[in-house]
Amino acid sequence: xxxxxxxxxxxxxxxxxxxxxxxxxxxxxxxxxxxxxxxxxxxxxxxxxxxxxxxxxxxxxxxxxxxxxxxxxxxxxxxxxxxxxxxxxxxxxxxxxxxxxxxxxxxxxxxxxxxxxxxxxxxxxxxxxxxxxxxxxxxxxxxxxxxxxxxxxxxxxxxxxxxxxxxxxxxxxxxxxxxxxxxxxxxxxxxxxxxxxxxxxxxxxxxxxxxxxxxxxxxxxxxxxxxxxxxxxxxxxxxxxxxxxxxxxxxxxxx
Amino acid sequence: xxxxxxxxxxxxxxxxxxxxxxxxxxxxxxxxxxxxxxxxxxxxxxxxxxxxxxxxxxxxxxxxxxxxxxxxxxxxxxxxxxxxxxxxxxxxxxxxxxxxxxxxxxxxxxxxxxxxxxxxxxxxxxxxxxxxxxxxxxxxxxxxxxxxxxxxxxxxxxxxxxxxxxxxxxxxxxxxxxxxxxxxxxxxxxxxxxxxxxxxxxxxxxxxxxxxxxxxxxxxxxxxxxxxxxxxxxxxxxxxxxxxxxxxxxxxxxxxxxxxxxxxxxxxxxxxxxxxxxxxxxxxxxxxxxxxxxxxxxxxxxxxxxxxxxxxxxxxxxxxxxxxxxxxxxxxxxxxxxxxxxxxxxxxxxxxxxxxxxxxxxxxxxxxxxxxxxxxxxxxxxxxxxxxxxxxxxxxxxxxxxxxxxxxxxxxxxxxxxxxxxxxxxxxxxxxxxxxxxxxxxxxxx
Numbered sequence: 001x002x003x004x005x006x007x008x009x010x011x012x013x014x015x016x017x018x019x020x021x022x023x024x025x026x027x028x029x030x031x032x033x034x035x036x037x038x039x040x041x042x043x044x045x046x047x048x049x050x051x052x053x054x055x056x057x058x059x060x061x062x063x064x065x066x067x068x069x070x071x072x073x074x075x076x077x078x079x080x081x082x083x084x085x086x087x088x089x090x091x092x093x094x095x096x097x098x099x100x101x102x103x104x105x106x107x108x109x110x111x112x113x114x115x116x117x118x119x120x121x122x123x124x125x126x127x128x129x130x131x132x133x134x135x136x137x138x139x140x141x142x143x144x145x146x147x148x149x150x151x152x153x154x155x156x157x158x159x160x161x162x163x164x165x166x167x168x169x170x171x172x173x174x175x176x177x178x179x180x181x182x183x184x185x186x187x188x189x190x191x192x193x194x195x196x197x198x199x200x201x202x203x204x205x206x207x208x209x210x211x212x213x214x215x216x217x218x219x220x221x222x223x224x225x226x227x228x229x230x231x232x233x234x235x236x237x238x239x240x241x242x243x244x245x246x247x248x249x250x251x252x253x254x255x
Numbered sequence: 256x257x258x259x260x261x262x263x264x265x266x267x268x269x270x271x272x273x274x275x276x277x278x279x280x281x282x283x284x285x286x287x288x289x290x291x292x293x294x295x296x297x298x299x300x301x302x303x304x305x306x307x308x309x310x311x312x313x314x315x316x317x318x319x320x321x322x323x324x325x326x327x328x329x330x331x332x333x334x335x336x337x338x339x340x341x342x343x344x345x346x347x348x349x350x351x352x353x354x355x356x357x358x359x360x361x362x363x364x365x366x367x368x369x370x371x372x373x374x375x376x377x378x379x380x381x382x383x384x385x386x387x388x389x390x391x392x393x394x395x396x397x398x399x400x401x402x403x404x405x406x407x408x409x410x411x412x413x414x415x416x417x418x419x420x421x422x423x424x425x426x427x428x429x430x431x432x433x434x435x436x437x438x439x440x441x442x443x444x445x446x447x448x449x450x451x452x453x454x455x456x457x458x459x460x461x462x463x464x465x466x467x468x469x470x471x472x473x474x475x476x477x478x479x480x481x482x483x484x485x486x487x488x489x490x491x492x493x494x495x496x497x498x499x500x501x502x503x504x505x506x507x508x509x510x511x512x513x514x515x516x517x518x519x520x521x522x523x524x525x526x527x528x529x530x531x532x533x534x535x536x537x538x539x540x541x542x543x544x545x546x547x548x549x550x551x552x553x554x555x556x557x558x559x560x561x562x563x564x565x566x567x568x569x570x571x572x573x574x575x576x577x578x579x580x581x582x583x584x585x586x587x588x589x590x591x592x593x594x595x596x597x598x599x600x601x602x603x604x605x606x607x608x609x610x611x612x613x614x615x616x617x618x619x620x621x622x623x624x625x626x627x628x629x630x631x632x633x634x635x636x637x638x639x640x641x642x643x644x645x646x647x648x649x650x651x652x653x654x655x656x657x658x659x660x661x662x663x664x665x666x667x668x669x670x671x672x673x674x675x676x677x678x679x680x681x682x683x684x685x686x687x688x689x690x691x692x693x694x695x696x697x698x699x700x701x
Binding site: 084 | 591
């Protein structure tokens with residue numbers, strides 16, 4: 001199916017929340033330098049699956065993951081893997097913009113600081129500027145770097161979160177419904193940004209909006225009731241789905 | 256059908272019966288609330304007024320000036336100024352000398368008294384002999400000279416100047432004669448007897464039943480400060496560490512559930528139980544000194560811990576999970592997440608809990624009675640001595656001193672006890688102000 005190198009590959013992944021079976025035997029291969037979107041009705045497990053890729057589910061006591069998820073052919077659930085190191089490699093942007101209640105500068109600098117990526121203030125300044133430029137926020141924020149990040153508008157806050165995520169130089173960028181709390185203009189800005197990020201990262205985005213999936217992604221995966229129903233080129237999924245359930249969903253009959 | 260029809264066409268300018276009823280119910284509800292608040296405020300005002308009216312006088316004290324000779328024949332018979340020999344003259348001897356001096360002074364001034372010498376002497380506080388003796392022992396060269404010194408007046412005379420005693424009540428009182436009040440008036444006229452701000456009330460140690468005018472809070476305040484230091488330095492780190500662990504790291508299982516329930520239960524255990532526990536553990540088993548601020552502080556720590564842990568956990572819980580996600584998402588470890596992000600956001604809440612806990616500990620009396628802090632202590636406790644260790648010397652505490660003074664027979668102690676309550680309230684006020692100040696400061700950082 002793919003010519004580009006595989007970045008993430010999941011085999012036979014099951015996720016349980018206590019007794020509830022949230023993800024059922026999912027197999028998926030996600031290519032590098034591409035945008036892949038997960039769509040599906042609420043509660044279908046797309047966010048759960050996304051959170052498996054950087055092991056954010058570890059923080060939930062009752063959550064149990066079985067099967068293999070490999071990034072660059074390394075099993076991320078291997079005993080030897082420290083989730084802290086994994087999360088530096090796999091950045092994440094959340095549904096609601098959640099900047100730290102600190103200055104814009106400190107928001108972006110926090111990741112590089114704790115990972116020891118800068119030897120001095122000058123290098124740190126450079127990283128902050130580069131990250132804010134990547135997130136298309138530099139022009140708006142450069143004169144107010146010391147102001148609190150929580151004082152920005154919703155869309156700016158989300159771009160700040162993206163800047164914070166790319167500051168640790170991840171290889172994979174996970175986005176969990178990054179635009180669901182934003183207005184259409186801010187959404188358009190974020191979508192444009194995602195389009196630019198495609199060349200440097202393996203981007204995986206969970207979205208409720210099928211229009212957004214079709215606009216930004218190269219590949220689309222449709223989840224339903226914890227199963228991966230269909231996965232393929234976005235154009236193919238939206239124009240010629242092979243599964244009945246996918247067709248019902250994209251035409252608005254379920255979900 | 257008719258009903259709905261009529262409803263649709265009703266004017267908005269006229270209230271219907273239902274709306275009127277609901278509005279009345281709301282008005283009544285507000286009135287109940289306002290009444291409840293008013294009752295609270297009135298109770299508070301009555302409390303403060305009664306404490307302040309009976310307690311403020313404790314901050315004033317009546318004193319008198321006496322110019323007297325210090326005869327060598329009575330105070331240092333051998334005339335060698337040898338301290339060991341001089342110390343053989345007790346306060347009784349000094350009281351005679353002082354009394355004779357006072358009588359002589361009255362004669363010089365031409366104040367007539369129809370009283371016996373003993374009765375004239377009793378205008379002076381029993382403490383004044385000790386004041387004179389200490390002055391002489393500190394500077395033996397005073398012997399043989401004439402000195403002018405200030406002495407405390409007897410508690411009844413003090414009460415006369417504060418309006419507690421008058422001639423009618425003096426008639427009935429065995430401890431004071433109307434004639435003594437005449438002398439006091441005459442001395443006050445000549446500005447030799449006066450009331451001044453009473454620094455000794457805050458600085459001096461307690462005094463015996465016979466000398467309420469000399470009693471002070473010095474030892475109690477020192478003891479309370481030592482205990483608060485112990486509580487702060489033990490309960491704060493232990494409490495915060497426990498709440499962080501329980502809230503952020505502990506697995507949610509049967510064991511942590513049991514711990515959680517028990518912490519809540521401990522907060523409700525009567526404080527006197529902690530006193531018995533402290534007696535058993537710290538005094539009988541660990542052999543710490545009884546009456547010491549160390550033991551008091553540790554007992555109060557046990558009592559305060561659950562009261563710190565519960566609000567601290569609530570403060571940690573109120574930090575939005577999105578902050579934790581954000582920190583974990585950029586690859587912070589759990590400890591970094593807690594220390595860099597969660598704890599600073601929870602700090603104002605934790606701080607408030609800690610200071611409220613300290614406030615409760617400051618006012619706690621019952622457990623301290625059981626570990627001997629109710630003892631009569633005249634010596635200022637040292638913070639550290641090699642014999643008794645850190646905070647190991649006997650002491651009392653502010654609320655215990657209040658308890659102690661309310662038990663005493665002399666009516667002057669009523670004023671003392673109320674004054675001590677005022678001091679306690681001032682301490683609490685300072686702590687609360689500190690809490691608000693720190694809270695504001697912390698919140699402004701974000």
